[in-house]
Amino acid sequence: MSDTAQTLTMQDIADLARVRRPVVSMWRKRPIARGEAIPFPSPVRVVSGVEHFDRTAIVDWLQRTGRGNNSEADLDAPALSAPDDAELEELVTLLCLATETGVELAETTTQDRHKLATNLDPQDEFLRREVEAMTPSPATVRFIDDLIEASFGAAEALDRLEHGRVGRAIGVRDLTAEAIDLVRHITASCGLHLDTEGTPLVHAGEATQLTLKLAADFNHVVVTSDRSQQRALRRRATIRGIATTSEPTSPHVRILSTVGAEPRRALDAVDELIIDLAASELAVILGPAAVLCDDLPGELEQNRSQTLRSGNLVLALRLPRGLWQEAHRQPLGLWVCAGGVSRDRPLVADLAAVGDNELDAGDLVADVTGALESERARAYRYLRPHDLTQILSSRLPVVPRGIRALQLATKAVKEHLARINAATLVTGEPVPPFDVLADAAPGSRLVRRHSLGELSDRKQLVVKRGSRIDRAHAHPAGSVPVVSASVGGELFALDPLDTVRLYPRAARTEPGDVVFTERPRPAAFVDDVGGSMVASPSRILRIKPGTGIGPHATAAIINRRSDGTAEWRTWNVPIVDAELIEQLEHALTAATQYETRLRKHLAAVDDLVSAMIDGVAAGAVTLTVPRKE
Structure with a gap:
């Protein structure tokens, strides 16, 4: 072909x-x-x-x-059918020429494209020399026309190129969407700090994609160099409708990414940027945490210390792992530096130590704004001052692992007291003793055992499957419990009308049914009330009278299985004389109730220990253990 x-x-x-x-x-x-x-x-x-x-x-x-x-x-x-011999930059250049001139390239000659490029870029800032140097094949030119026709605008056509076959061939993995959002919040707050009417974003380094993704929050992008990568940035900005200039105006924010760079080269780029920072300029620097945050060996640490001695560092963050697709286990670091200032106590935070549900973008932006305004009396959510002198003299890491803001000691006195009091209400209750009187039975007998499979075949018990029940159907005032053997009870509840409408064929328990599961380990409990729906993979085991074993005994045997056999039909139970079944069931019911009370007390003790530690550490409570008389 x-x-x-x-x-x-x-x-x-x-x-x-x-x-x-x-x-x-x-x-x-x-x-x-x-x-x-x-x-x-x-x-x-x-x-x-x-x-x-x-x-x-x-x-x-x-x-x-x-x-x-x-x-x-x-x-x-x-x-999607890009030519095999085409290179990404060649395609991007042709896409820029076609979208900006509105001309179908397949209808043009080489001389036509040169003229179009000269008219579009008379100063040769981003396009003309590349067009004059290329000799694209007819298939390549036709592909660009097809790409534009198939795309919803120029920006989407560029996305298709960079994420399609030709872009994949380069093999470079970008930052994740979460990383871009995090950096965007910080750079946007820097721009608003300088001027609420908007500021330019000055591109530094080689990470063109990061600059383009941050450009929407700024008036325009400044690209001062004429090297090939910077020209590629201008072409992409033109396609996306982002204004670019070559001369920065103050105030402005500089963005530099050293992600993926060798440590020495990364430190040199950071040092060069900070040296050039003038008053009313801010710089956001993204790079490996190993370079910006952690300990460095020998000469590298000396080079970083020399950069930090300028006092321009305003804040430093260690970012969570997984934000760089090329190496998702490598954490990134971020600096914000200000020109014309000298800070002896930069603010730092290890955001990797903050839970996923605890990291709030609005609070982080507020912390960044407070750091830029040098509000020493401010109560920060994440940031904490770190002595620059100690970093330089004692060779401490810029961002110690796990560091975050100190919390106000008496911030939640009532909360700590409530936790402790709630736990002691349980632990203070006496646990009634559990005792069983046992006498010697008259004589001995051969122990008879049958598997549940045998009893099922004899119709002495019935096993019914549970149902797949959507948790989204749960109702806060529901009266139909949905139970699972894995948790030993209720998962959530459904409204009776929803139950009939959504799950008309779902089996319900009857009083005395055993709810059990095989996976991930055998577990069971007895539903003494009945009327519950059972969530799969749990099942209902209903024992008929006269079988020779009761539900509580069956549940206890299942819960104590340790041989790893998962097939319920192979589980063996002993057969007990009819006159002894009621005695055994009564004793096992009492034992289960006693075990439940003990578990409740153990859980309360666990909560109490955590509450006491947290309360005393926060300075919110004092403790006194009553002496026994």
Whole structure:
């Protein structure tokens, strides 16, 4: 097949169908669709070990089989079939030329494109020299026209390029969306601190994607260099409709990312940026936590100390792990530096030590604003002062692991007292003793055992499956409990009307039924009240009278299983004489109630210990243990 612009790889097909890549492999192995054998198209070529499929055949196959989640696959397909020999920057350059001039490139000659580039970029700031140096193939030029036609605007066309086949070939993984949001909140607060009417964002370093994603919060982007990466940034900014200039005006915010850079090179870039900071300028620096936050060996630590001696560091943050897709276990660090100031106590925080539910963007922005305004009397949510002199003289880490704001000691006196009092209401109650009088039985007998499978086959017990019940249907005032053996009781409750309407065939327990589960470990309890719905994988075990074993004995045996056998039909229970079953059940019921009280007291003791430690550490309470008379 000669037309290299008309093929799709397996990943392209997955993107086109909006499914995961393994799903396409499964489709190839299962040609039956809608009851008809529709074989998956065969590859037309293999390029560097990657199979390529005819685009038209793939689109036709998706339409005939109805597979995938994209009803407009025929419209999106042209945007995914990039030429194999095209490079990303070549395509971005042609996309910029086409979107800014509005000309279909397939209808132009090389000389036409040169003239268009000269008219669009007469000063050769971002485009002209690249267009004059390239000789794109007809397939490449036609692909750009197809890409624009298939996309909802120029910005989406650029996204398709950077996340498509050509972008994947580069293999560079960007920051996660969570990382971008976090940096955006901080840079935006820096810009508002300088001027509420808006400020420019000055690009530093080589991380073009980060700058573009932050640009929406600023008046325009300043790109001072004419190197190839900076020109690439200008092209992308032009496609996205972001204004750029080459001369910064004050005040402004500088953004530098050294993520992925070698430590020495990263420190040199940070030092160069801080030296150039003038008054009324702020810099946001993102890089590896190992460079910006942690201990450094030998000469690297000396280089960082030399940079910090300027006193420009306002705050330093260690960010949670997982924010860099290239190495999700490597934490990142962030500095905010201010020109024309000297801070002897920068504010620091280890956000990795803050729980996911505790990190609030609004509070973090408020802390950053307070740090920029040098509000020493402010009560910070996350930030804590760190002595710069100690960092430099004692070679301490810039952001010690786990450091966060000190909490006001008496902040929650009532809360601490309430926790302690609630726990002592339980632990202060006496636990009634549990005793059983046992006498020797007259004679001995052979112990008879039967498996639950045998008893089921004899119709002496019935096992019913639980139901898949959606927790979203729970009702705060519901009166139909949904129970599970895994938790030993109620999960949530349903409204009676919802129960009848949504789960008309779900089995309900009767008084004395055993609710049990096989996984992840055998567990059971007796529902003495009945009327409950059972959430799968738990099941209902209903023992008929005269079986020779009672429900509480059965539940106790299941709970004490330790042989690892998961199949309930193989579980053995002893058969007891009828006159002894009631005695055993009564004793086991009392034992279960005693165990429940003990567990309640143990849980209260655990809560009490935590509450006492937290209360005393916060300076909110004092403790006195009454002496025994």
